[in-house]
Ligand SMILES: Nc1nc2c(c(=O)[nH]1)N[C@H]1C(S)=C(S)[C@@H](COP(=O)(O)OP(=O)(O)OC[C@H]3O[C@@H](n4cnc5c(=O)[nH]c(N)nc54)[C@H](O)[C@@H]3O)O[C@H]1N2
């Protein structure tokens with residue numbers, strides 16, 4: 114697939130071609146593909162130095178996923194998709210003023226996200242005045258004055274919303290939340306609200322810390338690794354090396370997924386000659402091809418089998434751990450054993466689509482394993498019952514004492530490269546009182562205590578005209594959020610929308626009455642201040658904090674660091690007291706302030722300078738201490754919910770292809786699933802397709818069904834017969850976000866149910 118430039122047609126009306134899914138992942142094709150993409154986007158002069166520096170101890174943190182780097186780095190410590198992420202921001206193309214003079218916003222709004230992203234890096238501040246048809250260049254001074262004036266003119270600081278995407282560094286995130294709170298609001302929604310919020314909610318309640326409890330070494334030492342609701346071959350490719358290493362030391366792997374993902378079948382390690390020659394490692398020992406949303410039923414069934422084995426006198430529970438460290442075991446066991454055997458298994462088999470014998474085999478593997486880790490991602494978090502599901506995973510681990518000892522624990526695999534760090538820095542609409550106390554004491558002001566708006570509630574507030582300023586630190590809000598038409602409508606009701614961004618995206622062309630685009634330096638860009646390089650820090654998925662040094666000369670002198678943008682704006686709105694914003698131009702001073710507020714950051718500046726950084730404390734992992742409401746690890750009772758699908762309908766999950774990063778589309782292929790040159794596909798089991806009259810290769814509309822009765826239609830998708838679980842379908846986001854109802858969210862975490870949309874199929878109404 115060749116790349117588009119401004120003069121070429123938009124490939125939105127794609128024509129996907131389909132071949133058989135792959136049986137293995139990575140190998141030579143992945144290496145060749147990364148080299149090609151880097152060369153096309155960045156050229157040799159920018160591309161090579163960028164690829165040499167990524168994930169190296171003196172280089173920059175890969176802007177792709179949050180998977181940690183090991184202590185021994187390869188010369189090329191990146192993966193195909195990391196290379197795409199770097200190429201995307203290290204591109205040598207810059208957007209010119211002529212581009213914006215040529216293309217009215219209304220025309221850009223007709224373009225696909227893929228086309229918008231391919232046009233190059235945003236290179237200077239741009240302003241869309243009220244009633245104007247085009248963005249025009251504007252000075253930084255004027256741009257920030259426009260925002261400052263608007264913020265100062267609000268009746269209440271809660272009329273502003275400050276969104277964050279998970280690329281933002283710790284230093285920028287800290288300054289940003291400080292600014293919002295000094296202004297007087299906790300309206301700090303972030304991409305986490307759509308991502309691992311369910312994990313955070315479930316883990317905080319049950320274990321006392323909303324983060325993963327394992328290190329890479331724990332995975333290397335595990336006897337059994339369960340990977341549920343995650344596609345690491347595409348979204349965390351470096352995790353495959355970790356799984357391979359665990360396998361080589363004797364671990365077994367259970368994969369729980371409606372789709373047979375190539376990456377979990379066989380991994381061909383590109384760092385080894387054998388892998389490049391096509392010899393791989395079989396990763397999965399047991400594949401549980403589960404129905405969408407069946408994981409609560411699965412884990413409760415395994416837990417019940419463990420409890421009944423215990424009742425028969427088999428020593429399968431860690432009684433010493435349960436007695437010493439947990440709360441609620443008796444009630445949990447009683448409730449789980451309460452349902453009559455037949456009813457229980459009928460329900461479980463219906464919810465999971467799995468045979469009881471497979472679940473028994475699963476349980477036997479668990480009992481044979483002394484050390485167990487469960488890894489998961491969006492397949493578990495984006496369901497109505499995501500929080501109970503993850504709580505049940507915790508029950509499962511607690512039963513055999515698989516938390517807080519080597520080789521065992523919870524591993525929610527984070528998405529964005531610093532999404533975990535942003536939360537640690539206080540990007541959260543419901544901050545803990547202790548955090549606000551510390552923040553207020555450090556800077557001498559009283560932070561707002563009332564909870565702010567999360568992502569879904571922000572959209573509701575916008576729709577009701579209660580938001581006058583929407584400010585985004587990165588991300589692509591209107592494309593990433595659910596119910597596209599509702600959300601875009603809501604965004605258009607805002608007075609001023611401001612995006613600090615690196616690449617052009619949909620959120621820049623669906624705007625409030627007035628709009629600003631502020632171009633930021635990216636991870637890979639050199640960040641100079643007074644001629645001296647500055648560096649930032651990030652936290653990976655396993656709580657390790659380390660430095661990131663940009664290496665490339667910025668494409669334009671008008672790009673600014675995210676910290677500087679926030680500082681300058683804050684100073685214009687609030688002045689230099691109580692926070693002396695100008696001092697924070699020195700990131701060491703920002704780090705000193707973080708040390709003063711956030712636990713675990715003692716000697717931050719010194720420890721961040723150590724090669725490889727340092728690991729934040731984690732009470733359950735380090736001391737088997739559980740800072741929950743009961744002071745113990747909590748067993749929970751989670752009920753029996755599973756999605757219900759009326760006859761003639763399927764349950765649709767919206768997921769990522771191999772050639773995208775969330776809303777950023779790198780290319781139009783999904784190599785491992787055998788799909789090329791297009792994205793408007795819907796994967797359906799051949800039997801379901803036959804029953805629904807959906808021929809392979811035919812085009813169909815997908816119509817979402819939701820209790821509000823409003824029609825949600827995604828037109829013109831090519832049917833692909835695919836070996837997914839029965840009753841389930843899959844299609845890519847953001848194209849299908851139009852189908853996800855804003856009000857369909859997870860209990861407790863309020864995360865949109867992107868993996869569970871009831872759909873029916875209607876005749877093709879033609880390309881959109
Ligand atoms: N290259 C690349 N890397 C990325 C991203 C990207 O877009 N591109 N995005 C980043 C971000 S922000 C995130 S959060 C992560 C996302 O990483 P993933 O969670 O791996 O991403 P998804 O594509 O949403 O895949 C969900 C997986 O869960 C399975 N699944 C869906 N529903 C269920 C279910 O009900 N039960 C079970 N057991 N499985 C289910 C799907 O079949 C699929 O394999 O990746 C991060 N890394």
Ligand SMILES: Nc1nc2c(c(=O)[nH]1)N[C@H]1C(S)=C(S)[C@@H](COP(=O)(O)OP(=O)(O)OC[C@H]3O[C@@H](n4cnc5c(=O)[nH]c(N)nc54)[C@H](O)[C@@H]3O)O[C@H]1N2
Pocket residue numbers: 277278279280281304305307308309491495528529586587588589590593594595613614615616617618633634635636675767768769774775776777846847849850853867
């Ligand atoms: N239907 C459906 N919807 C989903 C999901 C799903 O699985 N299904 N997944 C959800 C998940 S897990 C997530 S995390 C969200 C993602 O939501 P977001 O984080 O909002 O979306 P991204 O696509 O990652 O944002 C891409 C944009 O970020 C900007 N950007 C990139 N790098 C930088 C940088 O260094 N600095 C700044 N300032 N800007 C930068 C670029 O302009 C780029 O266009 O989407 C969610 N939406």
Ligand SMILES: [Mo]
Pocket residue numbers: 304307308309527528529
């Ligand atoms: Mo995410």
